Amino acid sequence: MSFLTMTNLEKLFGQNRVVKDFSLSVEKGEFISLLGPSGCGKTTVLRMVAGFESPTAGGITIDGKDVTGLKANSRNIGMMFQAYALFPNMTVADNVAFGLKVKGAPRAERDARVAEMLALIGLEDLGARFPFQLSGGQQQRVALARALAPRPSVLLLDEPLSALDAKVRVSLRNQIRQIQQDLGITTIFVTHDQEEAMSISDRIVVMNGGVADQVGAPFEIYNRPRTKFVANFVGTLNTFEVEVTDPTTGRVTLAGQGLSLPNAPLAAHVGEKLSVALRPEALRLGRLPDAEALLTAKVTDVNFMGSVIRLKADLAGAAVSLDTFNRPDTPPPVVGSEVEVSLSGRDFILLQA
Amino acid sequence: MTRFFAWGTFLLGCVFFALPLIGMTEFSLKMRRGEYSFDAYRRVFEDQRFWDTFSYSLILAAATIVVGVLLVVPTAYWVRLKLPQARPVIEFITLLPLVIPAIVIVFGYIRLYNTSSFLPLTGSALGTDILLTMGYTTLALPYMYRSVDTGLRTIDVATLTEAAQSLGAGWVTILARIILPNVMVAVLSGAFLTLAIVLGEFTMAALLNRPAFGPFMQLLGANRAYEPPALAVIAFAITWGCMGLMQLVTRFSKHERAKA
Numbered sequence: 335m336s337f338l339t340m341t342n343l344e345k346l347f348g349q350n351r352v353v354k355d356f357s358l359s360v361e362k363g364e365f366i367s368l369l370g371p372s373g374c375g376k377t378t379v380l381r382m383v384a385g386f387e388s389p390t391a392g393g394i395t396i397d398g399k400d401v402t403g404l405k406a407n408s409r410n411i412g413m414m415f416q417a418y419a420l421f422p423n424m425t426v427a428d429n430v431a432f433g434l435k436v437k438g439a440p441r442a443e444r445d446a447r448v449a450e451m452l453a454l455i456g457l458e459d460l461g462a463r464f465p466f467q468l469s470g471g472q473q474q475r476v477a478l479a480r481a482l483a484p485r486p487s488v489l490l491l492d493e494p495l496s497a498l499d500a501k502v503r504v505s506l507r508n509q510i511r512q513i514q515q516d517l518g519i520t521t522i523f524v525t526h527d528q529e530e531a532m533s534i535s536d537r538i539v540v541m542n543g544g545v546a547d548q549v550g551a552p553f554e555i556y557n558r559p560r561t562k563f564v565a566n567f568v569g570t571l572n573t574f575e576v577e578v579t580d581p582t583t584g585r586v587t588l589a590g591q592g593l594s595l596p597n598a599p600l601a602a603h604v605g606e607k608l609s610v611a612l613r614p615e616a617l618r619l620g621r622l623p624d625a626e627a628l629l630t631a632k633v634t635d636v637n638f639m640g641s642v643i644r645l646k647a648d649l650a651g652a653a654v655s656l657d658t659f660n661r662p663d664t665p666p667p668v669v670g671s672e673v674e675v676s677l678s679g680r681d682f683i684l685l686q687a
Numbered sequence: 688m689t690r691f692f693a694w695g696t697f698l699l700g701c702v703f704f705a706l707p708l709i710g711m712t713e714f715s716l717k718m719r720r721g722e723y724s725f726d727a728y729r730r731v732f733e734d735q736r737f738w739d740t741f742s743y744s745l746i747l748a749a750a751t752i753v754v755g756v757l758l759v760v761p762t763a764y765w766v767r768l769k770l771p772q773a774r775p776v777i778e779f780i781t782l783l784p785l786v787i788p789a790i791v792i793v794f795g796y797i798r799l800y801n802t803s804s805f806l807p808l809t810g811s812a813l814g815t816d817i818l819l820t821m822g823y824t825t826l827a828l829p830y831m832y833r834s835v836d837t838g839l840r841t842i843d844v845a846t847l848t849e850a851a852q853s854l855g856a857g858w859v860t861i862l863a864r865i866i867l868p869n870v871m872v873a874v875l876s877g878a879f880l881t882l883a884i885v886l887g888e889f890t891m892a893a894l895l896n897r898p899a900f901g902p903f904m905q906l907l908g909a910n911r912a913y914e915p916p917a918l919a920v921i922a923f924a925i926t927w928g929c930m931g932l933m934q935l936v937t938r939f940s941k942h943e944r945a946k947a
């Protein structure tokens with residue numbers, strides 16, 4: 335049995351069914367992200383695990399124990415909030431010590447643990463400060479130390495980086511991941527930022543309207559999205575219409591060029607039009623020897639972003655996005671120019687509605 | 688022109704409030720014929736009853752503050768956390784003491800808790816003191832509730848509560864270690880207001896026949912000429928002292944926060 339399980343969770347606020355039949359098994363030491371647009375029920379799922387909301391139906395177990403009816407303060411869970419939520423009347427050290435104090439840990443043990451935690455987050459010298467004397471990033475690190483100090487069985491984070499500025503956000507998310515891996519603590523991380531979720535998670539749960547649309551490793555979610563919603567929410571997509579020429583082998587044509595789709599046999603008949611999608615990096619600039627097809631595209635926009643150059647172009651009757659790496663010896667194509675684009679059928683994504 | 692009128696009105700207001708005070712203070716200094724002196728004040732301070740009633744009222748004020756804090760802080764906290772829709776109702780209830788005269792409350796008390804009732808509180812001095820403390824708590828309720836509720840508005844009650852809960856804290860710990868320390872300034876200003884109210888209260892103490900400061904002021908006023916204004920000046924000084932302390936506490940805490 336998995337370390338943390340949620341089984342058929344459901345939550346109604348009045349008549350509003352916010353979480354519908356949500357099931358998830360999390361292994362010990364795993365880092366799971368709940369990813370989805372605002373209002374899709376991520377926070378509600380997290381709050382049910384924490385014990386702040388009780389599910390209308392379904393159950394939750396932690397380490398084999400049913401905690402569905404357990405109060406929040408007896409679940410031994412560490413929680414980090416978007417709004418830091420440090421106790422303003424206490425110093426950093428007292429904030430970190432709070433959970434241990436509540437548990438009745440002796441003074442010496444508390445002090446040792448506080449020192450250990452402050453070292454872990456790299457704020458050894460700030461124990462005597464008050465929260466208002468710290469920057470946002472520092473406050474959130476203290477909140478992490480406070481949550482971890484009582485050795486919780488599960489760590490829950492609800493958009494802990496949203497209130498921080500971009501640089502701090504990236505460095506703190508890496509630090510959170512590092513600490514999580516060092517301690518091997520089972521973690522659920524809520525975010526609406528797909529890049530954040532993909533960069534630090536073992537697995538991602540993409541949520542849509544209170545249900546889990548897809549659960550999988552970041553690579554899987556990005557490259558093999560199962561629904562249109564997942565495909566669109568995670569990353570950018572180019573969609574094309576292709577015509578089926580042989581469903582059993584997965585042969586189709588796009589702008590007169592033959593391609594083999596990956597999921598043969600296709601549930602379609604000859605001559606049927608299919609909607610398929612392609613990630614921007616699967617359209618490759620230039621004539622590549624291993625590519626199945628070569629098309630010409632007209633560049634309509636060039637976005638130089640540093641290591642990556644994002645082009646907009648007209649290709650086979652569709653407006654597409656196309657990503658290519660910067661190369662110091664090759665300037666990017668100019669707007670209005672014609673470029674050759676290589677593509678392969680195996681990179682296409684077939685989407686369920 | 689508008690400035691002129693604004694200042695004019697302001698000055699008129701000052702005169703309206705200040706003249707009686709100046710007159711009273713001047714009169715209180717005229718006990719000795721032909722010269723100003725503090726004789727009236729000395730008389731007041733030499734009167735043992737002044738000290739007895741004053742310390743009695745101070746003790747009751749302290750008890751009132753403790754009861755008020757224990758009653759109001761958890762209530763205001765709970766309403767903010769769990770029953771935000773009940774806030775108008777609670778606010779209305781806390782305003783009732785301003786509408787219902789103290790004499791009505793005290794007659795109600797005497798009827799309910801007289802010596803032949805199920806809870807004969809008026810039968811003993813301690814019982815009556817408890818009753819009086821409850822009465823004072825009621826009178827101070829509007830002020831105490833408002834200042835604590837305002838204090839709670841400055842912190843994120845819900846998130847702090849949840850943070851503490853996830854760390855294993857129960858309700859008593861949350862109230863005592865998180866909520867109360869964070870609304871201490873508000874509680875203190877409520878406490879000073881309570882002190883001022885209790886020191887000046889007459890009706891309840893007189894009708895319950897307890898030796899409080901209010902009835903003593905009245906007694907002195909009925910029998911003497913120069914001492915009552917002296918006592919009034921002292922009472923004013925105490926009240927203003929309370930208000931000054933309130934300002935100081937508020938300003939001090941603002942200063943603390945501004946250093947951030």
Ligand SMILES: Nc1ncnc2c1ncn2[C@@H]1O[C@H](COP(=O)(O)OP(=O)(O)O)[C@@H](O)[C@H]1O
Nearest residue numbers: 347350352370371372373374375376377378379
């Ligand atoms: N306590 C509540 N009472 C009523 N509706 C709520 C409550 N909490 C959340 N909701 C509603 O549930 C939906 C999902 O909310 P939430 O779980 O916070 O979404 P997310 O975290 O994904 O943005 C929203 O439409 C929100 O308005």
Ligand SMILES: [Mg+2]
Nearest residue numbers: 373376377493
């Ligand atoms: Mg949320």
